[in-house]
Amino acid sequence: MFVTSIISAIADCRTDPGNMTHEQAHRAMQIHLECSVDLCRVRRRARQILVEAKLMVLDQRAG
Template structure:
């Protein structure tokens, strides 16, 4: 059984190893909540969500997050 499109999008947010692609601000916020215990170094979903929110001006990174 194939999931309807909106549910497929939610399902793509659950797998840390799968880049979900372009996210809306709302989807990025949901992804950040779903992956609270993840780091951007290991979780592609959290990395994409953080990037989306930073680019939208909804999240400002601490100086520690900008250091290599």
């Protein structure tokens, strides 16, 4: 049941999934690969989590 709730929490681009583990954030980035962080709340949150954990480094041109 826990896995199902995590998947449903990251499926909808319009819904902020809240806190995620690094693994969940990585998976969310894969699922929302084609999404823009400007439009997709899941990708935006996942990117924030990975950057704060220093597991992802943004290009200086990224906003």
